[in-house]
Amino acid sequence: MKRLVPIVMLLWLAAGPAAQAHEGHEHMDQAKTGLIDPNLLGFTGLKEVFNIHPAFVHFPIAFFPGALLLYGLGILLKRSSWIVAGRACLYLAAVSTVMTIVTGWQAQATFPHNERIHYMMMNHLHIAVVIGVLAAILVVWSFWHRAQRPRGVYAFLAVLAFASYAVLQNGDLGSRMVYVEGAAVKPAVAAISGEAKKALPHGHGAAEEGAPGHHH
Numbered sequence: 001m002k003r004l005v006p007i008v009m010l011l012w013l014a015a016g017p018a019a020q021a022h023e024g025h026e027h028m029d030q031a032k033t034g035l036i037d038p039n040l041l042g043f044t045g046l047k048e049v050f051n052i053h054p055a056f057v058h059f060p061i062a063f064f065p066g067a068l069l070l071y072g073l074g075i076l077l078k079r080s081s082w083i084v085a086g087r088a089c090l091y092l093a094a095v096s097t098v099m100t101i102v103t104g105w106q107a108q109a110t111f112p113h114n115e116r117i118h119y120m121m122m123n124h125l126h127i128a129v130v131i132g133v134l135a136a137i138l139v140v141w142s143f144w145h146r147a148q149r150p151r152g153v154y155a156f157l158a159v160l161a162f163a164s165y166a167v168l169q170n171g172d173l174g175s176r177m178v179y180v181e182g183a184a185v186k187p188a189v190a191a192i193s194g195e196a197k198k199a200l201p202h203g204h205g206a207a208e209e210g211a212p213g214h215h216h
Helices: 004-022 058-077 080-107 115-142 153-180 186-199
Strands: none
Touching: 058 080, 058 153, 080 115, 115 153
C-alpha cells in the first residue's frame, strides 16, 4: 500500500496541469475528461503536413550532444564503456544527419515560400551539409583509436563539440523559419502565397495557381 502512494502522487501532479489548462476553455468538449484523447493519436499528422522533414530533425539535435557528453565523460573519467556508448551515439547522429539532409532537400520544393524563407532555407541546407561532412570525418576518426580512446583525443572532442554547436545552431535557424516566418505552416503558407501572387508580373499563370516551390 505504501508503494502506491508515490504513484498516486505522480498521477495527481500530472493531472493537475492538464486540469488547469482546461480552465477557461468553455468551447472544449466537456465529455473529454481524460488526460489523453485517443482520437489525436495514430501519426495522422504525417499525412497532413507538407513533408516529413520535421519527423527527423530532432535526432541529430539529440545524438550529437549525447555523443559529446559520453565521449567527454568517458575520456575524463577513463571509462571505456562510456566511450563506446558515445561512439554508438555518434553513429546514430551520422545516420540521422543523412536522413535529415535527404528529407530536407526534398522538403524545399513541397510548399510555396517567399524570398526571405528561401534565403534562410539555403543557409539551413548549407549548414546541414557541413554537419554531414563533420559527421563523416568523426565516424572515420572514431575507428582510429587505442583502447577505445580516439587518437588526437582533444582535437576529436573539439571537432565533435563544433559539430554539436552547428547542429544546435541549425536547429535554431530551422525553428525561426517555421515559428517566426511561417515556413510550411499551412495557415501562414496561404498568406505567403497571396503575397507572392501580388508580386508576380502578368502571365505567370502556373505560379499564380499556387504551384509548390520558390515564387519570385
